[in-house]
Amino acid sequence: MAGGSKNVAEMHPGEVGIVAGFTDEYLSLKLMEMGCLPGSAIRFNFTAPLGDPVCISVSGYELSLRLEEAAAIRILN
Amino acid sequence: MANPSLTKIALLGNPNSGKSSLFNHLTGLNQKIGNFPGVTVEKKTGLCPLPDGDTVEIIDLPGIYSIYPRSLDEQIVAEVLLDHHSITTPDRIIVIVDGTNLKRGFLLLTQIIDLGLPTILALNMMDLAAKAGISYDFNSLSRELGVPVVPINARNGVGLEELKRQMGQPLDPPNKQIFGVWKETDAAVKEIRATLSVDNDYEAYQFLEQPSSLKFLSAQNQQTVSRIRSDFNFIPGKFQGAETIQRYGFIQDLLNTITLKASDNSWKKYSTRLDKILLHKFWGYLIFFVLLILIFQSVFAWATVPMDLIDGAFAGISSYLSSVLPEGALSSLIAEGLIPGIGGIMMFIPQIAILFAFISILEESGYMSRVVFLMDKIMRKFGLNGKSVVPLMSGVACAIPAIMATRTIDNWKERTITILVTPLMSCSARLPVFTILIALIVPEQKALGFFSLQGLVLMGLYLLGFIAAILSAWLMNLLIKVKERSYLIMEMPTYRIPKWSNVGYTILEKTKTFVIEAGKIIMAISVILWVLASYGPGDSIARAREMVLQTSENQRLSEQALNDKIAAYKLEHSYAGIIGKAIEPVIKPLGYDWKIGIALITSFAAREVFVGTMATIYSIGSVTDDDSTTIKERMREEINVDTGGKRFTPAVGFSLLVFYTFAMQCMSTIAVVYRETNGWKWPMIQLVYMTLLAYLSAFIVFQLLS
Numbered sequence: 001m002a003g004g005s006k007n008v009a010e011m012h013p014g015e016v017g018i019v020a021g022f023t024d025e026y027l028s029l030k031l032m033e034m035g036c037l038p039g040s041a042i043r044f045n046f047t048a049p050l051g052d053p054v055c056i057s058v059s060g061y062e063l064s065l066r067l068e069e070a071a072a073i074r075i076l077n
Numbered sequence: 078m079a080n081p082s083l084t085k086i087a088l089l090g091n092p093n094s095g096k097s098s099l100f101n102h103l104t105g106l107n108q109k110i111g112n113f114p115g116v117t118v119e120k121k122t123g124l125c126p127l128p129d130g131d132t133v134e135i136i137d138l139p140g141i142y143s144i145y146p147r148s149l150d151e152q153i154v155a156e157v158l159l160d161h162h163s164i165t166t167p168d169r170i171i172v173i174v175d176g177t178n179l180k181r182g183f184l185l186l187t188q189i190i191d192l193g194l195p196t197i198l199a200l201n202m203m204d205l206a207a208k209a210g211i212s213y214d215f216n217s218l219s220r221e222l223g224v225p226v227v228p229i230n231a232r233n234g235v236g237l238e239e240l241k242r243q244m245g246q247p248l249d250p251p252n253k254q255i256f257g258v259w260k261e262t263d264a265a266v267k268e269i270r271a272t273l274s275v276d277n278d279y280e281a282y283q284f285l286e287q288p289s290s291l292k293f294l295s296a297q298n299q300q301t302v303s304r305i306r307s308d309f310n311f312i313p314g315k316f317q318g319a320e321t322i323q324r325y326g327f328i329q330d331l332l333n334t335i336t337l338k339a340s341d342n343s344w345k346k347y348s349t350r351l352d353k354i355l356l357h358k359f360w361g362y363l364i365f366f367v368l369l370i371l372i373f374q375s376v377f378a379w380a381t382v383p384m385d386l387i388d389g390a391f392a393g394i395s396s397y398l399s400s401v402l403p404e405g406a407l408s409s410l411i412a413e414g415l416i417p418g419i420g421g422i423m424m425f426i427p428q429i430a431i432l433f434a435f436i437s438i439l440e441e442s443g444y445m446s447r448v449v450f451l452m453d454k455i456m457r458k459f460g461l462n463g464k465s466v467v468p469l470m471s472g473v474a475c476a477i478p479a480i481m482a483t484r485t486i487d488n489w490k491e492r493t494i495t496i497l498v499t500p501l502m503s504c505s506a507r508l509p510v511f512t513i514l515i516a517l518i519v520p521e522q523k524a525l526g527f528f529s530l531q532g533l534v535l536m537g538l539y540l541l542g543f544i545a546a547i548l549s550a551w552l553m554n555l556l557i558k559v560k561e562r563s564y565l566i567m568e569m570p571t572y573r574i575p576k577w578s579n580v581g582y583t584i585l586e587k588t589k590t591f592v593i594e595a596g597k598i599i600m601a602i603s604v605i606l607w608v609l610a611s612y613g614p615g616d617s618i619a620r621a622r623e624m625v626l627q628t629s630e631n632q633r634l635s636e637q638a639l640n641d642k643i644a645a646y647k648l649e650h651s652y653a654g655i656i657g658k659a660i661e662p663v664i665k666p667l668g669y670d671w672k673i674g675i676a677l678i679t680s681f682a683a684r685e686v687f688v689g690t691m692a693t694i695y696s697i698g699s700v701t702d703d704d705s706t707t708i709k710e711r712m713r714e715e716i717n718v719d720t721g722g723k724r725f726t727p728a729v730g731f732s733l734l735v736f737y738t739f740a741m742q743c744m745s746t747i748a749v750v751y752r753e754t755n756g757w758k759w760p761m762i763q764l765v766y767m768t769l770l771a772y773l774s775a776f777i778v779f780q781l782l783s
Contacts, residue, residue, distance in 0.1 A: 025318070030566050032321040033143045035181045049358035050454040053463075053565055060178040060342065062569040064450050069564055 008056065009071040011044035017075035018042070019058070024072035031073065035059030042075060083124075083134040086244060087157065087167035089189065091182050092140035093443075093570040094175045095201040098231035100137040101582050103241075108582070121586075127245040128238065136167060142181065144188045144283065145317055148487035152290060158192055159283055160293040161276060169195040169248055171240070176206040176228065177340070179213075183328045184321065186222070187255045191279035195248040196224045199240055203228040209340040218335045223253035232576055255327055258282045259316055265309035272301055285311045348443075348571040355447055365451060372435045373473065373539075380427040380505075387427070391420025410607060418603030421685060422596050425475060428505040429591050430584050432474035436467065437583035441575035446567060453565055459547050460554025461498075462491040463565060469495070469546065472502030473539070476746045477594050478587045480753055488563040494553045496753060497763050500746050501546040503539045503738060506685040510737050511538055513688055516709055518730030542738050545770070595745035602682035602744050609653040610679065610693075617650040648693050653678055667736065667772070668729040668779040670717070677736075684742035728782035732775040740771035 011017065019038050022028035036042065036058045043057040052067045090096045100108075104123025121137040138157060139150035146152040160166055172189055174182030179200075189196055200206075200213070219226040225243050229236030258266050258278050262285065269281040273294075284291060284302050291299050305311075354360055395416040402408035439445045445467065453463030464486045471479035479499050486492040503511075515531050522530045612618060625643045648654050657675035664674055676690040691712060715724035741747070741764050750760040 026562060027564060027566070029145070029314070029317050029321070030147070030564065032318060032325070033145070033181075033184060034566055034568070035184075035325075037322065037325050046352070046356065048450050048454065049356065049361055052454045053450060055352075055450070055569055057342075059180050061181060062571075064446070064565065064567050064569050066453070066565050069566060 006075055007071045008073040009067045013046050015044045020074040020076045022072050027069055027072045035061055085134045085167045087136045087138055087170045089138050089170055090173035094173050095231040096173050102234050103135050127241050129245045149484050155290040171197045171199050173199045173201050176200040176203045184324055187324050190251045191256055193250045193277040195250050197243050198224050198226045200228045201231050204230045209344040211340045212337040214335045214337055221331055223251040265311050268305050286313050345571055351572050376428050376431050379431055383427040384424050387424045414604050414607030418600050422599050425505050426588055429474045430588050433584050433587040437580045438575045443570040443572045446569050459550040460494050461550050462486050465495040468499050472499040475504050475591055476500045477591055477749050480749050490559045490561055494550050498546040498550045501542050503542040509685050510687045514730050514734050517725050518727045538738055598745045598748050599683050606679050610651050613651040618647050621647045644693055667775045668732045680742050682744040728779050732779035735778045736771045736775035741767035
């Protein structure tokens with residue numbers, strides 16, 4: 001479950017990337033069910049006013065994730 | 078409850094897919110709320126007439142993303158779907174999928190198809206899809222999946238006639254198998270199918286995957302499944318990720334085939350723009366805060382008139398019955414026990430209805446998930462979850478529906494903490510107690526020129542309850558040592574105009590839940606309290622009239638005043654009065670005497686009883702008969718025999734206010750917590766914690782102020 005040099009928590013608002021894999025198996029199951037799949041495009045939309053959670057777009061859906069959950073998604077960019 | 082002769086059709090789909098709109102459209106007002114057998118999760122069912130004259134039973138299942146469960150709600154759905162041979166097994170399933178984006182809804186759909194239950198696919202929100210320029214080839218979709226496909230628009234009912242016609246047609250289980258079980262697990266699956274006679278591979282595979290969703294099997298069969306699991310070295314969850322990837326692979330291919338025209342996301346533009354304002358670091362919080370104030374303001378302002386009407390009506394019925402029924406224990410039980418008991422429940426309906434109207438509008442519009450998004454980081458510091466905001470808000474009306482609303486929190490610890498602290502939020506039952514005590518001890522003055530001082534104190538009490546809830550959550554977070562992963566992977570749905578009929582149904586449903594849940598307990602308790610307050614040891618109660626006449630021989634009392642005095646005498650010598658006197662030493666440090674003690678005893682089950690008890694004790698008859706200022710005047714004149722001064726000094730008043738803010742004086746809440754946590758452990762911890770908190774705080778307040 002590796003791959004990619006960067007994770008979603010390190011992205012900036014408006015940035016786009018491709019999901020490479022996950023660093024946490026437990027979270028990956030839930031994330032994949034929600035449409036966040038390896039190979040799909042992911043867009044970092046914005047963070048909550050207090051910096052956490054964050055909102056991403058993936059597979060045509062908007063999802064909110066906590067920073068630690070976003071950090072479990074590796075991206076290629 | 079379940080009529081075995083009716084065809085049972087279960088509605089299944091992702092949250093926000095429009096499932097409740099469809100359910101409301103199909104069943105109208107023929108809805109019932111029950112429980113799934115053996116578990117505490119609410120089950121909504123309703124009857125739906127079909128065009129051919131038949132009637133079918135529709136079961137609304139909680140919204141889920143996949144049949145692999147994580148929260149309590151999801152667990153129930155998994156169990157219903159895996160249990161293929163009971164009287165509650167759905168005869169067919171309607172999977173409802175958001176037509177603007179099929180991908181994720183299809184994950185669930187393909188799982189259901191593989192389970193082998195007869196399935197109909199309803200593609201919802203086809204109007205939005207059309208607006209976004211999306212179009213699909215329905216014939217090819219139906220052929221590829223092996224299930225009938227019906228495009229609908231659940232908001233305005235378009236396509237529902239066709240859906241109903243489909244529901245009446247004979248339907249075979251789908252003939253497609255989308256995901257074939259893994260080679261490595263094939264032997265174990267064969268073994269399950271052979272020993273337990275399971276119809277289909279994927280169902281057998283799920284038996285292996287979901288050890289905790291098999292409660293419908295006999296203990297012996299459950300053991301067989303675990304034996305097979307260990308014999309074949311099957312590790313639940315090991316292949317789940319790979320299965321999801323394989324399914325999405327199939328779905329992507331399918332979508333490529335059937336999508337005639339895909340959408341760009343331009344139709345979401347307006348939603349994205351709204352988020353810029355509603356989630357702004359300054360405006361976002363300000364708007365949320367103003368909304369909260371608006372909601373509470375309306376709950377109190379709008380509910381007063383209907384509440385007074387209901388209160389007055391029941392007092393009228395009660396006094397009418399006392400006058401027409403022949404004198405005796407039974408009449409007294411009805412007029413003084415049961416009727417006021419029912420009235421005490423009904424009185425809260427307006428506040429609950431108004432609050433849930435707001436909450437339902439916020440949920441329908443998609444704003445509620447933004448509230449979760451705004452509040453999660455703050456709430457997490459206190460061991461709560463962004464999703465705890467809804468229960469805490471609902472708690473201002475009534476803790477019962479609020480505690481039921483915690484089911485969406487999938488983390489056990491965060492859910493338990495939310496349940497434990499929600500009753501500290503000041504519910505509507507505290508309001509009459511607060512109102513009378515504040516009127517008694519806080520002068521009718523303006524502060525800073527235009528704020529009513531009494532109003533400020535009332536607001537302060539609500540704030541106090543909220544702060545106590547948050548700090549208690551923080552404390553419990555330190556005390557409850559459970560290592561469980563907490564996460565917030567949540568969909569942010571596009572904003573929509575709320576559908577008003579859905580709001581109406583939610584109000585009805587929540588009010589019904591409150592009346593039924595709180596009702597049965599308050600009724601039972603009000604009978605017990607009536608017995609405690611009407612009977613006493615020896616013949617003191619029977620001789621009440623005689624005794625009062627003896628002591629007041631020289632006073633020229635009116636018939637009314639005499640009766641009131643007799644009532645007070647009876648209460649003093651009843652079991653409730655005796656208990657009140659017995660606990661006096663314990664409550665003296667808080668500034669209370671035995672009369673207040675009686676009120677504490679009677680409001681143990683339901684706090685709002687305080688006012689009625691005060692009225693009887695101070696022998697002014699039923700409060701509602703007279704102007705409520707009477708009870709205030711009478712309480713104001715009450716003399717403290719120890720000091721010779723007033724009984725209700727500010728110290729005593731504030732001590733009582735704080736006590737009623739923190740104490741768990743609600744039997745119905747205890748019962749709901751028992752049900753929701755499956756045992757007596759948490760309701761007991763909660764009762765002890767809140768009582769101690771109330772006692773100590775009231776003690777400190779009284780000692781500081783006096």
